[in-house]
Amino acid sequence: MNNNPRKKEIISKAARLFKKRGYSAVTMRDIADSLNIKAASLYNHINSKQEILATIIIEIAEAFTSGMVEVQTPQLTTQEKLQKIIELHIDLTVKNPEAMACLNNDWMHLEEKLPYFVKMREDYEENFRAILKKGIAQGEIGSRDIEIMLFSMLSTLRTLYIWYTKKDGVSAVSLKNDLPVTLLKGIIK
Amino acid sequence: MNNNPRKKEIISKAARLFKKRGYSAVTMRDIADSLNIKAASLYNHINSKQEILATIIIEIAEAFTSGMVEVQTPQLTTQEKLQKIIELHIDLTVKNPEAMACLNNDWMHLEEKLPYFVKMREDYEENFRAILKKGIAQGEIGSRDIEIMLFSMLSTLRTLYIWYTKKDGVSAVSLKNDLPVTLLKGIIK
DNA sequence: GTCTATATAGTGATAGAC
DNA sequence: GTCTATCACTATATAGAC
Numbered sequence A, B: 001m002n003n004n005p006r007k008k009e010i011i012s013k014a015a016r017l018f019k020k021r022g023y024s025a026v027t028m029r030d031i032a033d034s035l036n037i038k039a040a041s042l043y044n045h046i047n048s049k050q051e052i053l054a055t056i057i058i059e060i061a062e063a064f065t066s067g068m069v070e071v072q073t074p075q076l077t078t079q080e081k082l083q084k085i086i087e088l089h090i091d092l093t094v095k096n097p098e099a100m101a102c103l104n105n106d107w108m109h110l111e112e113k114l115p116y117f118v119k120m121r122e123d124y125e126e127n128f129r130a131i132l133k134k135g136i137a138q139g140e141i142g143s144r145d146i147e148i149m150l151f152s153m154l155s156t157l158r159t160l161y162i163w164y165t166k167k168d169g170v171s172a173v174s175l176k177n178d179l180p181v182t183l184l185k186g187i188i189k
Numbered sequence C: 001g002t003c004t005a006t007a008t009a010g011t012g013a014t015a016g017a018c
Numbered sequence D: 001g002t003c004t005a006t007c008a009c010t011a012t013a014t015a016g017a018c
Helices: A005-021 A028-034 A049-071 A078-095 A097-105 A114-137 A146-158 A162-163 A172-185 B005-021 B028-034 B049-071 B079-097 B098-103 B112-136 B146-158 B158-165 B172-185
Strands: none
Touching: A005 A028, A005 A049, A005 A097, A028 A049, A049 A078, A049 A097, A049 A114, A078 A097, A078 A114, A078 A146, A078 A162, A097 A146, A097 A162, A097 B172, A114 A146, A114 A162, A146 A162, A146 B146, A146 B158, A162 A172, A162 B146, A162 B158, A172 B146, B005 B028, B005 B049, B005 B098, B028 B098, B028 B158, B049 B098, B079 B112, B079 B146, B079 B158, B079 B172, B098 B146, B098 B158, B112 B146, B146 B158, B146 B172, B158 B172
């Protein structure tokens, strides 16, 4: 989509700052400082602060959208589908935890791209919900409140980036090993 | 602690705005507008924007700290302690979802009170961790990665406010009924 | 307790030299 | 591609009238 290397660098540095302090608290001067240039120079590569945010969020949101398409392979059991969703979140978080943070915390500051983003997020949740619903109908998963199961899984998966990037945080390997069983089978023996 | 009714009103309106757009994106004019007064008038009741944020966050953080003390009753089993932690989060979220949002999203914008807050949060997590560790040692809970169990539960509990305040969101009653079993026993039958 | 007016500093973004 | 200089606007906060 975009192979301008300087632009990529700007977006990458900006994402790190957005993750730490949030979009609104980061200034164009902060972003420029992190690249050792002046704020005005940024505008040779990007059009606006808003464009930086939209680029970060929309790219990873689209990765989730296409990931969900593959999850919905009809041959899979509910448990396999849920396993694949967990892996999708782990993979995208490990690949770009800064973008995950922006996706989670700064999506409401999107302007032009906001409706497009909100539609993708709603569709993602609706597909997730349908998988859980089918799982209950087929007796694979417990018949408890679907919304609670949905938000419980999604809350954990969406904030993975916090724990993955912590010092002494969890590794990608232990996540792949222990997160699915923790979410699917619970904590109590 | 503070029974000035106008000050409480300002803090309450500010919390609603902070929840929606975040501390940095909300201006003193926005807060004043929501009270139908001018920004300058706010300073007759509060000293600074920062004081508003600190008041919101520290009050609910202290509620979690004292809640955790009661959870640690030695007579309780691990499962009972975890049940009590879940109830604590549900109760405080239902009581003040706006403050929960600020606690989660805007704590890094605290200035003078930041070290005090961080200490409380670290102690809370450490106490939670100790409960899980003891549960594993006593064979009550599965011997998987403690950090993953900890962050899985905490992520869900800390973002409860999102789902509780959604239209068609989950009610306090279904949360108390189905959230503990979902977190402790998992989703798959 | 709220207002108008204002101080002071910072914001995103542009123009044009090098 | 980066710079200096600057614009137009907005931020938090204060002073003092009513």
